[in-house]
Amino acid sequence: MTASPNPRSDGPRRDVPTEHEQTAHDEQAAHDEQGAPPGTRATLFARLTPGSERNLADTLRGERAGGVLLLVGAVVALVWANAWPAAYATLSHTVVGPSALHLDLTLAQWATDGLLTVFFFVVGLELARELTVGELRHPATAVVPIVAAVGGMVAPALLYLALNVGRTGGATQGWAVPTATDIAFAVAVLALVGRGLPPALRAFLLTLAVVDDLLAILVIGTVYTEDLAWLPLLGSVVCVAAFAWLVRRRRASAWLLVPLGVVAWAALHASGVHATLAGVALGLVVPASPEATARARGLASPPEQSLAEEWEHRWRPWSAGLAVPVFALFAAGVTVSADVLADALADPVAQGVALGLVVGKPLGILAATWAVATFTRARLALGLGWGDVIGVGLVGGIGFTVSLLVAELAFGDGSPHDEHAVLAVLVASLLAALTGGTVLAARGRRRLRSDPAGAASDHPVPDEPDGSRRPHPSPPNG
Secondary structure, three states: OOOOOOOOOOOOOOOOOOHHHHHHHHHHHHHHHHOOOOOOOEEEOOOOOHHHHHHHHHHHHHHHHHHHHHHHHHHHHHHHHHHOHHHHHHHHOOEEOOHHHOOOEEHHHHHHHHHHHHHHHHHHHHHHHHHHHOHHHOHHHHHHHHHHHHHHHHHHHHHHHHHHOOOOOOOHHHOOHHHOOOHHHHHHHHHHHOOOOOHHHHHHHHHHHHHHHHHHHHHHHHOOOOOOOHHHHHHHHHHHHHHHHHOOOOOOOHHHHHHHHHHHHHHHHHHOOOOOHHHHHHHHOOOOOHHHHHHHHOOOOOOOOOHHHHHHHHHHHHHHHHHHHHHHHHHOOOOOOHHHHHHHHHOHHHHHHHHHHHHHHHHHHHHHHHHHHHHOOEEEOOOOOHHHHHHHHHHOOOOOHHHHHHHHHHHOOOOHHHHHHHHHHHHHHHHHHHHHHHHHHHHHHHHHHHOHHHHOOOOOOOEOOOOOEOOOOOOOOO
């Protein structure tokens, strides 16, 4: 896939909110921040910013095929590693790159440290958009996905540690493996079963996964960085700063920006920090609002798309169609036999990873959301029940890309713990997809039976003239 998707391929779309929409949302966010009047409560998952609606639509379009390709890459890796293990190992350990620059890496390392940077660059662009024009723009709308994401990381980490601390064969350094949610797989599941689900619930999963990725990035950059070389790290920071300055110039050329990004990546790799984090840093400094893009390009009026949105359209096919599937091809290739399965079942690492993803993730997300709804003025939106939150929590247990990366960083490529963790991630992610997809599909069918016209709509219910949202009939919470 070499061409960027057409942002208008699904029909006309309005990329810039109207003055009424933006003003209504800003007033609502300010109202929520200041606290609702006595006797009223804010609603969870009830309203999306126009920026979040566009981000959700972009992700749904771009990651559907990406999730399928990711699955194909994992299946090919498993089949290849078990049918022709020698050929798979030879390819994975083939060294390519200049040794003088310390870039003589194996193909598997290039997939992990190099290609996966494209994935993290897209994550950085998503974060920039969410922080600027999306759900994370206002504390009132950001608190729920942030708290849910934190809960969805703390619970599986504690469950993992409970199964590994003090046990023979336990390895506490893998506590972060079950804490990540894979956006591509989660969105692919939603694309299959999402008919009838409220758009705000889908956006909640997307925002939660984006925050989850941000937290995972912080973990990778702090916990799994052992030897730090400060001079290359400073050089990488300087390159990112220069990139941020150039991208705000009117005639910044890709022939200058791309090499500068590569130098930032190489310097970060030399510093000892995982090189993929350079992609996040570069994505975060791209102008993410139409107004910032107009200032950067010297335009008289804001364009329809921000620069971050435009670049996300260009780079998402490379991320979802090439970088992540190739990473899966090299990361998921473990040899499966009766002895390996028996060892994995007895390994506290595999037990902690599997239970952390399948049980810890939904428990953490549900508990955190319940705490927000119980101890603050927030409540679930009309028509949404805790069954919907449970379904999102279960889908949040799909921890593929980042979980595999963290397992490699924690245990070392090819180690027994790494192989068992990979098997646990694969099995747990499949189980989470099946259970979460089943729950959400059942919830969607229930809404369609109750209100075929309203529940099946892919668009939010229009606002009333006073700015309040008019809910359509839907089943009671439950």
